[in-house]
Amino acid sequence: MGKITFIENDQTVHVAEFEAGSSVRQIAVDNAIPGIDGDCGGECACGTCHVIVSEGWFSKTGTLGGEEEQMLSMTPERTSTSRLGCQVVLTDEMDGMTVHLPEFQM
Amino acid sequence: MPTLSRTFDDIQSRLINATSRVVPMHRQIQGLKFLIGGKKKAFGPRRPMPEFVEKPIPDVNTLALEDIDVSNPFLYRQGQWRPYFKRLRDEAPVHYQKNSPFGPFWSVTRFEDIMFVDKSHDLFSAEPQIILGDPPEGLSVEMFIAMDPPKHDVQRSSVQGVVAPKNLKEMEGLIRSRTGEVLDSLPQDKPFNWVPAVSKELTGRMLATLLDFPYEERHKLVEWSDRMAGAASATGGEFADEEAMFDDAADMAWSFSKLWRDKEARRAAGEEPGFDLISLLQSNDETKDLIDRPMEFIGNLTLLIVGGNDTTRNSMSGGLVAMNEFPEEFKKLKANPELIPNMVSEIIRWQTPLAYMRRIAKQDVELGGQTIKKGDRVVMWYASGNRDERKFDNPDQFIIDRKDARNHMSFGYGIHRCMGNRLAELQLRVLWEEILKRFDNIEVVEEPKRVQSNFVRGYSEVMVKLTPKGKEAG
Ligand code: HEM
Numbered sequence: 001m002g003k004i005t006f007i008e009n010d011q012t013v014h015v016a017e018f019e020a021g022s023s024v025r026q027i028a029v030d031n032a033i034p035g036i037d038g039d040c041g042g043e044c045a046c047g048t049c050h051v052i053v054s055e056g057w058f059s060k061t062g063t064l065g066g067e068e069e070q071m072l073s074m075t076p077e078r079t080s081t082s083r084l085g086c087q088v089v090l091t092d093e094m095d096g097m098t099v100h101l102p103e104f105q106m
Numbered sequence: 107m108p109t110l111s112r113t114f115d116d117i118q119s120r121l122i123n124a125t126s127r128v129v130p131m132h133r134q135i136q137g138l139k140f141l142i143g144g145k146k147k148a149f150g151p152r153r154p155m156p157e158f159v160e161k162p163i164p165d166v167n168t169l170a171l172e173d174i175d176v177s178n179p180f181l182y183r184q185g186q187w188r189p190y191f192k193r194l195r196d197e198a199p200v201h202y203q204k205n206s207p208f209g210p211f212w213s214v215t216r217f218e219d220i221m222f223v224d225k226s227h228d229l230f231s232a233e234p235q236i237i238l239g240d241p242p243e244g245l246s247v248e249m250f251i252a253m254d255p256p257k258h259d260v261q262r263s264s265v266q267g268v269v270a271p272k273n274l275k276e277m278e279g280l281i282r283s284r285t286g287e288v289l290d291s292l293p294q295d296k297p298f299n300w301v302p303a304v305s306k307e308l309t310g311r312m313l314a315t316l317l318d319f320p321y322e323e324r325h326k327l328v329e330w331s332d333r334m335a336g337a338a339s340a341t342g343g344e345f346a347d348e349e350a351m352f353d354d355a356a357d358m359a360w361s362f363s364k365l366w367r368d369k370e371a372r373r374a375a376g377e378e379p380g381f382d383l384i385s386l387l388q389s390n391d392e393t394k395d396l397i398d399r400p401m402e403f404i405g406n407l408t409l410l411i412v413g414g415n416d417t418t419r420n421s422m423s424g425g426l427v428a429m430n431e432f433p434e435e436f437k438k439l440k441a442n443p444e445l446i447p448n449m450v451s452e453i454i455r456w457q458t459p460l461a462y463m464r465r466i467a468k469q470d471v472e473l474g475g476q477t478i479k480k481g482d483r484v485v486m487w488y489a490s491g492n493r494d495e496r497k498f499d500n501p502d503q504f505i506i507d508r509k510d511a512r513n514h515m516s517f518g519y520g521i522h523r524c525m526g527n528r529l530a531e532l533q534l535r536v537l538w539e540e541i542l543k544r545f546d547n548i549e550v551v552e553e554p555k556r557v558q559s560n561f562v563r564g565y566s567e568v569m570v571k572l573t574p575k576g577k578e579a580g
């Protein structure tokens with residue numbers, strides 16, 4: 001069991017609990033976090049689960065796949081620590097992680 | 107003569123690109139019309155332009171599987187598409203039709219399989235076309251919806267700013283005031299056709315804004331787009347006059363080049379560039395010379411007008427049709443207006459304004475127990491995926507608070523996922539917010555008329571009668 005913090009673009013904070021093995025998108029959807037749509041159901045095919053990972057945590061989230069890179073590249077708000085939430089599988093290492101939500105999902 | 111005509115197309119495109127600096131684009135296209143005419147006399151047409159005559163479509167259960175042809179452009183109009191696709195989903199989810207008027211093609215009809223094909227751009231190419239049939243010969247303009255990476259990615263990124271959410275936030279006020287204006291001008295005492303009065307009018311105004319096209323001439327955008335998407339050879343539509351399409355293309359090329367040159371001149375004179383499409387193209391290094399590549403130039407502008415025209419229009423009409431088929435949902439909406447955003451997604455799922463996108467297999471692919479051969483045409487039937495009972499509960503019901511409404515496939519998935527999705531959602535949300543402010547009821551008083559096409563799922567006529575707020579009988 002761990003905790004993850006979502007910060008909306010207007011700075012509203014949501015803290016959610018997770019079990020290792022779920023994706024960031026799944027936790028966001030289960031907890032009805034506003035600002036994450038996840039339209040494709042976690043298939044890396046819609047780009048609507050974009051999160052911006054806090055600096056210190058980015059390296060713990062694993063590496064970007066080719067498909068993820070391609071979908072992210074279509075998002076105007078992409079940053080150097082952007083990930084698609086459905087492609088980040090939570091581990092105990094990520095307990096306490098903070099992610100920011102973009103102003104818009106594509 | 108596929109190879110011969112291929113090379114011919116190639117030469118044509120290169121010729122046009124090379125001469126574009128000296129010969130105005132619309133003259134080139136008119137020239138092309140005669141060139142193609144001559145070529146037809148020499149080689150015979152590539153595939154004759156079919157003309158479709160409507161006949162009653164048989165009950166799907168009387169047909170052998172191999173005789174099922176879902177490319178029939180009357181399937182939607184005759185209300186037969188549901189049983190046809192249900193049978194394919196259940197009995198032949200990856201189905202081959204050898205003898206359609208558009209040539210042989212595969213149909214993929216289950217949600218999960220469609221998702222797989224749409225995501226796998228390494229296995230399935232979107233080139234050279236995303237419609238089932240061929241466009242009129244010589245008129246295969248280049249658009250990024252029908253390009254593979256890396257070319258697709260470069261072109262998309264140069265234009266997507268025009269409908270980026272940031273830009274849209276600026277536009278919401280404008281969209282709202284126009285929507286209000288159009289709704290306030292509707293006749294309240296007699297039935298009228300909602301399609302031209304509201305759906306076409308609002309989408310036409312939006313397109314003119316996106317392109318910064320002369321506002322009084324905006325009807326032209328709608329007409330070009332309708333004829334382009336309605337070509338008989340491409341989608342089984344009602345337009346079979348190739349000559350007229352060349353004239354349209356020439357007309358369009360002329361208007362768009364003029365627009366481009368005007369903007370160029372205004373910018374040179376020190377005017378700030380706007381947020382319209384042409385200004386964006388001119389601001390980007392990759393596309394600032396697009397005018398010198400006419401087939402691509404026309405292609406990208408066409409893509410935006412076709413992409414944003416029929417689709418949003420038919421969602422605007424389709425929402426009304428849905429509400430009248432499921433009147434309980436309209437009551438639910440009036441009691442819970444906060445459901446509007448979810449309802450918008452449900453309208454887009456239920457209507458599925460574009461029935462499919464086409465791909466070509468780049469290698470042999472096993473799918474659903476079938477072997478799709480390299481080079482085969484593969485049609486992803488979003489209209490069927492959105493009604494797949496394996497994915498959605500009671501898929502044929504219109505349910506405005508459906509939990510997974512956003513998971514619909516009407517916008518496609520993967521790298522070609524609709525670029526205008528947020529704009530479409532915004533336009534529909536504002537439309538329904540403004541409707542609820544003004545009307546207690548909008549009654550569809552006659553059976554709606556549906557268009558002839560295997561691609562566009564829409565309406566030419568939806569006769570309605572309004573009940574202004576506070577005037578409801580009883
Ligand atoms: C309800 C309304 C709409 C529907 C149902 C719709 C549907 C689609 C579909 C199915 C695709 C192809 C997806 C794929 O191949 O996976 C697409 C692509 C596209 N749409 Fe839309 N569309 C709508 C509104 C709009 C609007 C308003 C615009 C622009 C103003 C637009 C512009 C585009 C463009 C430019 C593409 C090509 C994207 C690419 O290839 O990367 N669409 N749309």
Ligand code: FES
Pocket residue numbers: 025037038039040041042043044045046047048049071084085086087
């Ligand atoms: S949920 Fe669609 S890309 Fe992550």
